[in-house]
Amino acid sequence: MNLSYLILILAATIGGGIIPMTVRRLHPNLPIYLLAFTGAFLFGITIIHLLPEVYHELGHTAGIYILLGFFLQVFLQQLSHGMEHGHTHLPPVQGQHHHVSITPLLAGLSIHAFMEGIPLGLQFTDQSALPSLALGVTAHKIPEALTLMTVMIHAQQPRAALWRILLLFSLVTPLAALLAGQLGHRSVLVTESLVYLTALVIGAFVHISTTIFYESGTRHHELSARKILAFAAGIVLAFLTLIFE
Structure with a gap:
C-alpha cells in the first residue's frame, strides 16, 4: 500500500471539512458542481477499473455482491441522511438549527468511509486500478467532509468538537486501507475476502454516484449546462487514469 495515497486522502478530507469552518459565505453552487465532478469521476473509475477487476476474480457471482453493496448503501443512507452524496435528508429545522441525532449520522458515514478504504488494501491485477481508485476516493472525500x-x-x-469529529473522520478511510493491506499480506483467506468486500463497495459507489447524477442539490433535479460540464470533466478525468496502465 502506497502511503502517499493515504496521506492524500487524509489531506483531502481535512481540507474539505475546513472549508465550511473557515468560509462564512460559501457560494451555493460550488458544492453542487464539485459534487457533480467528483461523482462522475468516481463513477467512471468504478466502471473502467473496479468492475472488470472483480468480474475477473469472481465471475458472474460478482454481480450478487455488487447488488448487495448497492442496498447496503441504501441502509447506511438512513443513518447518514445521505451525506455520502452531499444531499442531506435532515429532519425539519427547529429554531435556528436542525434537530439531528449526531451518533447514528456519524456511525453511518463512518461505516461508509471504512468501506471506501477496504479496496485500497487489495492487490489489483490491473496496475492502473489502485492509483485511479485512490484519486477517486480523494476527490469524493472533499464534498463528503x-x-x-x-x-x-x-x-x-x-468548535472543539468540530475539530475532533473532522480529525477522527479523516482517519477512518486510511486506517481501513492499512488494516486491509496488512491483513491481506498475512492471510490468504483475508486476501480472497477483500475481493468480495470490494464488490460490495462497488455497489455502494454505484448507488452514491448515480444518486449524485439525479440529485446533487439542484431543484427539480434539472441539468444545467455547468452541471453537465462538471459531469463531463469527471468522466474525462476517469478516462485519463488509463495512462497509469
Missing part, C-alpha cells in the same frame, strides 16, 4: 462539517455546524456543535 464539506457536507459533514456543514451539518455539524448547523447542529451547533462546539
Whole structure:
C-alpha cells in the first residue's frame, strides 16, 4: 500500500471539512458542481477499473455482491441522511438549527468511509486500478467532509468538537486501507475476502454516484449546462487514469 495515497486522502478530507469552518459565505453552487465532478469521476473509475477487476476474480457471482453493496448503501443512507452524496435528508429545522441525532449520522458515514478504504488494501491485477481508485476516493472525500462539517455546524456543535469529529473522520478511510493491506499480506483467506468486500463497495459507489447524477442539490433535479460540464470533466478525468496502465 502506497502511503502517499493515504496521506492524500487524509489531506483531502481535512481540507474539505475546513472549508465550511473557515468560509462564512460559501457560494451555493460550488458544492453542487464539485459534487457533480467528483461523482462522475468516481463513477467512471468504478466502471473502467473496479468492475472488470472483480468480474475477473469472481465471475458472474460478482454481480450478487455488487447488488448487495448497492442496498447496503441504501441502509447506511438512513443513518447518514445521505451525506455520502452531499444531499442531506435532515429532519425539519427547529429554531435556528436542525434537530439531528449526531451518533447514528456519524456511525453511518463512518461505516461508509471504512468501506471506501477496504479496496485500497487489495492487490489489483490491473496496475492502473489502485492509483485511479485512490484519486477517486480523494476527490469524493472533499464534498463528503464539506457536507459533514456543514451539518455539524448547523447542529451547533462546539468548535472543539468540530475539530475532533473532522480529525477522527479523516482517519477512518486510511486506517481501513492499512488494516486491509496488512491483513491481506498475512492471510490468504483475508486476501480472497477483500475481493468480495470490494464488490460490495462497488455497489455502494454505484448507488452514491448515480444518486449524485439525479440529485446533487439542484431543484427539480434539472441539468444545467455547468452541471453537465462538471459531469463531463469527471468522466474525462476517469478516462485519463488509463495512462497509469
